[in-house]
Amino acid sequence: xxxxxxxxxxxxxxxxxxxxxxxxxxxxxxxxxxxxxxxxxxxxxxxxxxxxxxxxxxxxxxxxxxxxxxxxxxxxxxxxxxxxxxxxxxxxxxxxxxxxxxxxxxxxxxxxxxxxxxxxxxxxxxxxxxxxxxxxxxxxxxxxxxxxxxxxxxxxxxxxxxxxxxxxxxxxxxxxxxxxxxxxxxxxxxxxxxxxxxxxxxxxxxxxxxxxxxxxxxxxxxxxxxxxxxxxxxxxxxxxxxxxxxxxxxxxxxxxxxxxxxxxxxxxxxxxxxxxxxxxxxxxxxxxxxxxxxxxxxxxxxxxxxxxxxxxxxxxxxxxxxxxxxxxxxxxxxxxxxxxxxxxxxxxxxxxxxxxxxxxxxxxxxxxxxxxxxxxxxxxx
Numbered sequence: 001x002x003x004x005x006x007x008x009x010x011x012x013x014x015x016x017x018x019x020x021x022x023x024x025x026x027x028x029x030x031x032x033x034x035x036x037x038x039x040x041x042x043x044x045x046x047x048x049x050x051x052x053x054x055x056x057x058x059x060x061x062x063x064x065x066x067x068x069x070x071x072x073x074x075x076x077x078x079x080x081x082x083x084x085x086x087x088x089x090x091x092x093x094x095x096x097x098x099x100x101x102x103x104x105x106x107x108x109x110x111x112x113x114x115x116x117x118x119x120x121x122x123x124x125x126x127x128x129x130x131x132x133x134x135x136x137x138x139x140x141x142x143x144x145x146x147x148x149x150x151x152x153x154x155x156x157x158x159x160x161x162x163x164x165x166x167x168x169x170x171x172x173x174x175x176x177x178x179x180x181x182x183x184x185x186x187x188x189x190x191x192x193x194x195x196x197x198x199x200x201x202x203x204x205x206x207x208x209x210x211x212x213x214x215x216x217x218x219x220x221x222x223x224x225x226x227x228x229x230x231x232x233x234x235x236x237x238x239x240x241x242x243x244x245x246x247x248x249x250x251x252x253x254x255x256x257x258x259x260x261x262x263x264x265x266x267x268x269x270x271x272x273x274x275x276x277x278x279x280x281x282x283x284x285x286x287x288x289x290x291x292x293x294x295x296x297x298x299x300x301x302x303x304x305x306x307x308x309x310x311x312x313x314x315x316x317x318x319x320x321x322x323x324x325x326x327x328x329x330x331x332x333x334x335x336x337x338x339x340x341x342x343x344x345x346x347x348x349x350x351x352x353x354x355x356x357x358x359x360x361x362x363x364x365x366x367x368x369x370x371x372x373x374x375x376x377x378x379x380x381x
Contacts, residue, residue, distance in 0.1 A: 003295065005071070012064075013071040015048060020079030028080040031204040032350065035196065036161065037083055042116035045087065052114030054095040054239070059106050060114035061098065066239050067301035070246040074294075077250025078257075081354040082202040084250065088243035089157050093120035093166040096181070096236045100224040108220065109164070109183060121158035122240075123167040123184075123210055124233050126151065131367050133168075134176040134230055138212060140169035146219035147171070147182060149190070149212035155361075159208030160193035162186065167210075168229050176230035181223040190215030201353030238312055240362045241319035242301050245326075248358040249293055252326035255333040255351045256286055262337055262346075273336075282336060286329045293322040313375040320368035323358040330355050 005013070023044060031037055045051060053069045055061020064072075069091065076084035094113045098106060112118040129135040138151025149169055156165070165184045172178030184191055194209030224232060260283070263274035273279055300318035303311040334341035334348045341348045359365045 003298075009068060009071055012068055013075050016050070016072045016075035017078060019045070019048060020076045020084075024076065024083050025079035028083070028204065029344070029350070031080075031083070033203075035203060036206050037086065037204050039119070041083075042087075042119055046114065046116040050087065051090070051116040052094045052098075052110065053091045055098045055110050055114055059098065059110035061094065061110065065301070065305045066242055067298055067305055069239070070242055070297060070301050073243045073246040074250040074253070077247040078254040080204065081247045081251040081351065081358075082204045085202065085244060085247045085358075086157055086205050088240065088247060089122050090116070090120050092236045092240045092243070093122050093164075095239060096166060096232050097183075097223060099235070100181075100228070100232050102224075104220070105223060113164075118163035119158060119161070120164045120166060121156055121162040121210075122236070123153040123156055123165045125153060125155050127154045127209075130154075131364055133233065134179070135174075136168060136170060136179065138167070138169050140171050140180065140182060140217070142171070143216075145216070146221065147217045149182075149184070149215040149217060151212050152194075153210040155197070155207060156210045157202070157205050157207055159206065159210045160196070161206040165191075165210060166223070168233050171226050171229075177227055179229040179233070180226045181229035181232050182217050183221045183223065184212070184215065184217055185221075188215055188217065199357075201350075201355070201357055203353075237362055238304055238315040241315045241368075242297065242304065244358050244362045245293075245297050245319045245322035248323045248326035248355050249290065249297060251351045251355050252329040252333075253290055255330040255348055256283075256290065258347060259283075259333040259336050262340075266338075266340075279336065282332060286332060289325040289329055293325045297322050310375070313372055316363070316368040316371040319362065320365045320372070323355070324365060327352070327355045327359060 049062035050072055052061030053064045057063050073084050073088050097109050113120055124133055126136050140147040140149050163186050167182055167184050168179055169182055170178050171180040190213045192211045197207040199207060264272055266273050297318045300314040303314045330352045334352050337346055337348050340346050
């Protein structure tokens, strides 16, 4: 087995990291305070090919692998996990449309998605159906012109900010087989938004409920086939879980880098604190956690790229392990900074706040444990 990145993959990582250091990191705290990300950032990211990472080149995408994409999100998260993760959601939408949409559907949506002239959000979660996503209640009734939607989506990154919403709706019976996927464009009749949510982290990302009140959607906005939406949503989540894990990893790596530098400067009892063996042990433990998490993440991405039969299980395991390990590392880095870690100027408390949600979204880590254990039980015979 070869664990080395190719020259092209190293270039992808370095390009994303350099972009983040120039265009994201200097403004991250400013965007946090404003509660939004300037829209003019996205076309700059798209110029690097990061707007449609999994989209085929025919429609303006980069056609990269899932492993390649984890490098992009890990690198961008070193500048701001909230910004990198928002880009991950946009790309998850692009991947779903490219994989399941008709040629006509792809031609309609993907060019603007890849240039990021239009920013896309993903709408699955509802106030009464979080982990039990198949219980969603947002209804889409078929009409002569298309569909009329009624319902509410919750915790939507980009709610009231994005230009289009890839939305899972119920077109048929209860359960997963009655769910379809449609695209709702901003400005659609009957589309509205709740107030912006007040959050612990990811403050730069506008988050709000997305509400449909007799919202009219053209028939051509259906993605794929009716009744297949839940399958599409779950397929998108495999890759989304890898990206959220990669973003957590990038944030934790940045926290560790900052901590290494701080410990070489901070003095206690007449010497720098990096000379105390107990604290050196902490550094070693964090390094092992992040390196093992990185290897595990890339193995899961490789399995998804190669359509391995156990790819979903490995994506769930990687999401669970990497996000837990990354938060633990960031939290330990804050502790090693002492009181200074609690101050915004040192950059650590923001990372801790941002990474906490990675253990919740794209399926809580409790649900990841359920996915893994169920597959284990199914395979034991």
